Amino acid sequence: MVSGYGMEGGLKKSRSCDIIIAGAGLAGFSLLYRAMQAGHWKDLTIIVVDKCTTSDRPTKNWSFWKRSTGPFDHLICKSWNNLSFFTNSGVRKDLDLNGYSYHTIKSQDFYTHCRAYLMGCKNISFIDDEILTITTEDVQCFLDTASHSLTSTYLFNSIYTKPRLEAETQYFLQHFKGLLIKTSQPVLNPEEAYLMDFRTSQEHGTSFFYTLPMAANAVFVEYTIFSKTVIAEREYDEKLSTYLRDVLKVREYEVAEHEYGVIPMTDHIFPRFQGNIINIGSAGGDTRGATGYTFTNMQKTISSILTCWSANGNPFFHSENISLKHKIYDSCLLNVLNSGEYKGNKIFEDLFMRSKASTIFAFLDAESMLLEDVSVIASLKPWAFLKGMTAVLSSRFKSFLR
Ligand SMILES: Cc1cc2nc3c(=O)[nH]c(=O)nc-3n(C[C@H](O)[C@H](O)[C@H](O)COP(=O)(O)OP(=O)(O)OC[C@H]3O[C@@H](n4cnc5c(N)ncnc54)[C@H](O)[C@@H]3O)c2cc1C
Structure with missing residues (x-):
């Protein structure tokens, strides 16, 4: 018609x-x-x-942790049972996954x-x-x-x-460039991935590498920043080549794929x-x-x-997976990042060095109980969290009054 x-x-x-x-x-x-x-x-x-x-x-590589079966498991191209975290000063922590594993779908x-x-x-x-x-x-x-x-x-x-x-809303960008590189020599153990590797300068904001070995001589490396603005493409490229050369000690490689993305991080x-x-x-x-x-x-x-x-017979479900409680935690973190007094790399260092990764994953999946929340929050600097919470509560109060 x-x-x-x-x-x-x-x-x-x-x-x-x-x-x-x-x-x-x-x-x-x-x-x-x-x-x-x-x-x-x-x-x-x-x-x-x-x-x-x-x-x-x-192209996007979707990665996620899980400890039960999921609807798209048949499409997973690579899984890892070992994950590590690196601080900015190079201290490594092998994460206690306690039944979680990490996966990528192309x-x-x-x-x-x-x-x-x-x-x-x-x-x-x-x-x-x-x-x-x-x-x-x-x-x-x-x-x-x-x-x-x-x-x-x-x-x-x-x-x-x-x-x-709204004026009080936090709106950060998670922006990144990733490369799938192929090398003639083995680079990393393909069974071990680096969830967050902070061995890079923090000049552009909270910056880390996300390093997923896909095979003995193929690695996906992604330079990721949490900040309010994106940077020029050559700056991602420079950081990627420095990391490959100085940290992973890879000198010769060919780029098989690349991805670029910007994801909102907002309350x-x-x-x-x-x-x-x-x-x-x-x-x-x-x-x-x-x-x-x-x-x-x-x-x-x-x-x-x-x-x-x-x-x-309708789609109008009632309870959100990310509950108000978890949204308030996110808002707190974004307010703390925004204040700049507690640097993002230190926040994640404190979190991963002092809490079990499995508790952090449950927290980030909005599946944690109040006691687990308290243990995750207690691993951070209390004054920063309290300041973040005050900022969140006062902004919510202001928007309530409007
Ligand atoms: C490069 C990249 C990597 C990511 N990696 C991860 C990860 O590892 N783990 C994770 O949990 N999350 C990841 N994310 C975040 C998130 O999972 C993805 O962005 C995911 O694709 C979001 O799904 P979506 O359906 O909301 O949006 P999309 O997948 O982007 O789907 C939106 C669709 O709408 C279409 N569209 C948009 N505008 C219009 C229009 N005007 N008219 C018609 N069609 C339109 C687009 O073509 C697209 O197909 C990543 C994001 C990016 C960008």
Whole structure:
């Protein structure tokens, strides 16, 4: 049915369906794949809209720790049972994982696998186009691209736009460049990864390397910074080559892949539900403010949506995985980082040197009990944490008064 004109002046198609998936990245595809596999949406009509096709997406390596099985375990390309932490002065700590292990999934494997499966589902269709607007009214959702006007009952949105921030909101960026390098000589033990390696200068903010040996002569190294602004590309490159040369002692290598990313680290509260629009992924607040890790939190949100769907026939689950308590902890940490009085590398050093990694992981997965929270917080400087907490409480109080 023809209902209007697209941006190019061509005819615009109108279509209606039960569910729109706006954004077919990690969140959109995870949700749809898991819902279809579980048989929840087999009788519904679904339209997936994304501006990228599988081949033109940037490469991402999604890594996460876990101690139970997950829905995408079959796509894991490498796992590690040994993780280490290095302080800025070079002290190494081998982490006590207590049942946790660390894993990486390559985004291309994920997209290829999900898309192939979903293309085989007759109730799903794909539109490769840029989304221009998403709106909702009563129990209807509307999405427009230059070529299509779509209407649905539910719309799952993972299009991230930087939110309008309150004056007190912290908004750091976790920005990084990673290289997969191949060498003729073995570099590191492929069974041991460095979760955080602070053996680099801290001039640009909290800066560390994330070093994942993928094989005896292939290593993924990522130079990561927590700060308010990104740096020039050559500065990431300089730090990467210095680290490879001076710390890992690698002189000759070829770059097989690279990735660049910017992840928000913020205490902004993202709305989950707006009418029948359900925000998921980074757009729904599934990125942990203190770390930028998203993969695990997002899979838990999807589990909540699907459990609610199966019980009640709707996606409006009640309790968030990252609870208010954990959001306040994140906000505290971001306020402490912002004050600059307790440097990020010292915060992580105190944390990892004094607490068990398994307790930190449970804390960051928002699974920790109050006593574990206290033990994690007690490993940090108490005055800094109290100052951070005061800043959080006063900013929340101010926004409450507005
Ligand atoms: C390089 C990189 C590495 C990361 N590594 C990790 C990691 O190791 N562990 C971890 O937990 N987290 C990691 N993250 C954070 C997070 O897991 C990822 O950003 C993840 O992709 C977020 O999923 P998402 O679905 O919210 O967003 P995305 O995966 O980015 O999906 C959003 C989709 O929306 C589409 N889109 C955007 N705008 C429009 C538009 N206007 N019209 C149509 N389509 C649009 C995009 O093409 C994309 O497909 C990483 C992030 C980056 C950038």
